[in-house]
Structure formats: C-alpha cells, structure tokens
Amino acid sequence: MDVVISATFVGPKVAFTGVEEPEAHLTVFHTQMMLSEGSDAVHCKLFMSTLTGTALEWFVSLSDGHVTIFAQFSTLFREQYIVNRAPPPIxxxxxxxxxxxxxxxxxxxxxxxxxxxxxxxxxxxxxxxxxxxxxxxxxxxxxxxxxxxxxxxxxxxxxxxxxxxxxSIAPVRPRGPSRPQPMRVHEAMTEKKAQGKQHPY
Incomplete structure (x- = not known):
C-alpha cells in the first residue's frame, strides 16, 4: 500500500463489481498492464483499484497484510468468484x-x-x-x-x-436517339382534312 504511483501513469480502464467472470477480468487487466514496467506491488495496488461494489467490500474485509504478492492476490480473487465462471461446454x-x-x-x-x-x-x-x-x-x-x-x-x-x-449501383445504359411516335389513325384523318381545307381543288 505504500508504493508510490506516478500521477502520469495511466491505470487499467476496467472494473469488476462482483458479478463478472474473474478469469476474463484478470486477462483484461494483464493485457492493459503489459506496457507497464511497474513492480509487483504496483500490480497489486492497481488491481485493487479495479474492484468496485461487493468486490471492493470483499477486498476491504481481508485482514491487513493478507496479500503479499500479485500471484497470491490473483489466486484469492479466482477462488472468491469461482462461482461466476462459465461452465466449460460438455x-x-x-x-x-x-x-x-x-x-x-x-x-x-x-x-x-x-x-x-x-x-x-x-x-x-x-x-x-x-x-x-x-x-x-x-x-x-x-x-x-x-x-x-x-x-x-x-x-x-x-x-x-x-x-x-x-x-453496388449498376451503370445506366445511355439512351439512343428518340424515334418519332407512330401517328394514330384519328390524328392522321384529322391532318388530311386540315390539308384539304387549306388547298381546295
């Protein structure tokens, strides 16, 4: 508890409330601490800081000096929350x-x-x-x-x-020149009549 941790040191961004899977929490903690060259005491202190809720209450209930090395801390943690472990598939x-x-x-x-x-x-x-x-x-x-x-x-x-x-959007086929629409029969008769009126014999 007396170890000094630099203010610039970025601790692990993970929390354990007491209901999560303990092995998964340890794995995430180790992964985030891989770049740290901290001592065993630093690991113990930072791991303690990841505990919240009932998990923190469990840690506080431990007697003074009960945790001496991180390996022991990990074992105690696993044993305490072994019931949270997912059963291996049969x-x-x-x-x-x-x-x-x-x-x-x-x-x-x-x-x-x-x-x-x-x-x-x-x-x-x-x-x-x-x-x-x-x-x-x-x-x-x-x-x-x-x-x-x-x-x-x-x-x-x-x-x-x-x-x-x-x-993906398919390319649009370019349109060809428009063809003149065929003239309907009624329109053709009307045009012939109009031409007959304009040019009487």
Missing part, C-alpha cells in the same frame, strides 16, 4: 449446436468451443445448414477443424465480395 452438447436460418457462418463458428478438435469437426458438420459451403465440405472433406476454419474464412470473404457487387 463435448456431447456440441451436437445440439445448430446454425439458425439467417445466421452467418462467422457467428456459427464462434458458437463452437471445446478442446476436443476432432469433436468440433463432427459437430460443425452436424450443425451447419445445407448450402454451398456444406456442399464444399463434402467435396473437399477436410480432416481437421483448422482446415474447416480456413475454408470457412475463404468462403466468408468470397461471400462478402459477392454481396458488395450485388448492392
């Missing part, structure tokens, strides 16, 4: 993941999460909608999820280019 639940009608391929890809890459390959093929991309998977038969992802990225890029072309 592999067989992946087969319930489906691509909805109108859902982009990119969004569908982001829904699949597991360390079992072989399971992700089967789950992806099982959940994707029938269409040009699913047909390309049948033809190419990728064996790994990395190959599927690379093929999906190429498909997404190509799909985006096609969409841009569709929404």
């Amino acid at each position: 592999s067989y639940d992946l087969f319930d993941v489906r691509q909805y009608q109108g859902e982009s391929l990119k969004d569908f890809l982001n829904k699949l999460h597991t360390k079992d890459k072989d399971m992700m390959v089967h789950a992806f093929r099982n959940g994707i909608l029938s269409g040009p991309f699913s047909e390309s998977l049948i033809r190419c038969h990728p064996k790994t999820f990395c190959e599927i992802r690379c093929q999906a990225v190429a498909h997404i890029v190509a799909e985006g280019e096609v969409t841009e072309k569709r929404i």
Whole structure:
C-alpha cells in the first residue's frame, strides 16, 4: 500500500463489481498492464483499484497484510468468484449446436468451443445448414477443424465480395436517339382534312 504511483501513469480502464467472470477480468487487466514496467506491488495496488461494489467490500474485509504478492492476490480473487465462471461446454452438447436460418457462418463458428478438435469437426458438420459451403465440405472433406476454419474464412470473404457487387449501383445504359411516335389513325384523318381545307381543288 505504500508504493508510490506516478500521477502520469495511466491505470487499467476496467472494473469488476462482483458479478463478472474473474478469469476474463484478470486477462483484461494483464493485457492493459503489459506496457507497464511497474513492480509487483504496483500490480497489486492497481488491481485493487479495479474492484468496485461487493468486490471492493470483499477486498476491504481481508485482514491487513493478507496479500503479499500479485500471484497470491490473483489466486484469492479466482477462488472468491469461482462461482461466476462459465461452465466449460460438455463435448456431447456440441451436437445440439445448430446454425439458425439467417445466421452467418462467422457467428456459427464462434458458437463452437471445446478442446476436443476432432469433436468440433463432427459437430460443425452436424450443425451447419445445407448450402454451398456444406456442399464444399463434402467435396473437399477436410480432416481437421483448422482446415474447416480456413475454408470457412475463404468462403466468408468470397461471400462478402459477392454481396458488395450485388448492392453496388449498376451503370445506366445511355439512351439512343428518340424515334418519332407512330401517328394514330384519328390524328392522321384529322391532318388530311386540315390539308384539304387549306388547298381546295
């Protein structure tokens, strides 16, 4: 607590109220502190400043001298808010993941999460909608999820280019010289009568 932090030092712009996911908060904190060369004590003090609400109340309730290093602080923080952690997806639940009608391929890809890459390959093929991309998977038969992802990225890029072309304004065909409209029968008879009156025999 006695460490002095320079007034020009820009601290992390992140807050933890007690309901967020602790690991995600630690990740954001570490990312924002990467450019800092502060000591372990600076990390502890700045991490304390990111706590608000019930999380700050929890920290204040700790006995004096309870936190000595940042690694210990991180462990205490994780243990206190372990119930906030999202449960890891069970592999067989992946087969319930489906691509909805109108859902982009990119969004569908982001829904699949597991360390079992072989399971992700089967789950992806099982959940994707029938269409040009699913047909390309049948033809190419990728064996790994990395190959599927690379093929999906190429498909997404190509799909985006096609969409841009569709929404672009097509050039207007220049009009040719206007043709004289055909004279109607009534108008032709009226003109003949008028000519007869102007030039009587």
